[in-house]
Amino acid sequence: MSELEIDALVFDVLGTLVDExxxxxxxxxxxxxxxxxxxxxxxxxxxxxxxxxxxxxxxxxxxxxxxxxxxxxxxxxxxxxxxxxxxxxxxxxxxxxxxRLPPWPDTVAGLARLAERFPLIGLSNASRTALLGLNAHAGLRWHQAVSVEEARTYKPDPAVYQLAVTVSGRPPERLLMVAAHAWDLRGAQRLGLRTAYVARPVGDPPAASDRFDLHADGLADLADQLDKLQGA
Incomplete structure (x- = not known):
């Protein structure tokens, strides 16, 4: 794969950041x-x-x-x-x-750390109203939270990932989709986004054929890897 140059992070929410x-x-x-x-x-x-x-x-x-x-x-x-x-x-x-979903233990601190270096975009299957309540309950920090309601479909429809591309104003290859679900990352790949799998107990692990850009044990590990790649 080409060198990983990222302008913004796009996060799945349900399962990746909160224990649904x-x-x-x-x-x-x-x-x-x-x-x-x-x-x-x-x-x-x-x-x-x-x-x-x-x-x-x-x-x-x-x-x-x-x-x-x-x-x-x-x-x-x-x-x-x-x-x-x-x-x-x-x-x-x-x-x-x-x-009313609880965040994973590393979620709040991990998002805060990542937000120091990147714009963070939440991209969720939750409705606008549900996403607002969920974000408030779990204490999730975003620069932008986007619901699939804007596209009137669900992931992994390409129209959903296009929402993040449009909001960011950046080409898809400059966005890193972060998720605990391999199916979600495959959907993002089809639109050209770069991908990072984060292991969670309730996620969908990668198959042997998957080729994601990064694999992380959690958000701290993801931040460490991105720091190294970005020359921090």
Whole structure:
């Protein structure tokens, strides 16, 4: 690959900077405090499968675009039905659990360090409203936070990564997409962005055939590598 010269960093949010399963699991336990770990895991899987399936249907043209808020509401109703809960207020609270996701331990300090050298762009499948709440709850620092709602589709549609290119005003090869999901990085590569995989417990690890520019154990490791590349 050519030399890595970066003008801005583009971050996936869900899973990369915040622990999405932990936040949803906490919401499920609030809905039904008596659940044991196995049953809570089953309901979390039901939530995740619904979101993944319906986003894929949007990408495949089988369903009109809906914001992440609408999909979360659908998922919350599914969970409540499966758990035998019919309290509308409790279901509504569960639907908002995607805005109360805890950051990974290195996230806040890592973003602050990286922001000293690069403009930071958040690029998330979360809606504008959900992204605002999520950023505030987790204490995420951005120079710009962009929702896929602007493109009315979901990652890995190229139109989403184009949002970051447009916002940055830089050519795609001068942007570094940072994610814990190999599928997300592949989508960014197709539009010409450079890529950095950051390992997380809930991520999608690279396949043997993937060729990403950087591989990091966390944000501190990513910052160290970029410092060396940029001659800090």
């Amino acid at each position: 399963p932990a936040g949803i699991r906490a919401g499920i336990h609030e809905l039904v405090p008596s659940l044991d770990g196995s049953r809570a895991h089953e309901l979390l899987s039901l939530w995740q499968q619904h979101i993944d399936r319906e986003q894929r249907r949007v990408l495949d043209g089988d369903r009109p675009y809906l914001t992440s808020d609408a999909l979360d509401q659908e998922a919350a109703r599914l969970i409540a039905d499966a758990a035998g809960v019919d309290d509308p207020a409790a279901v509504a609270a569960l639907a908002l659990s995607g805005r």
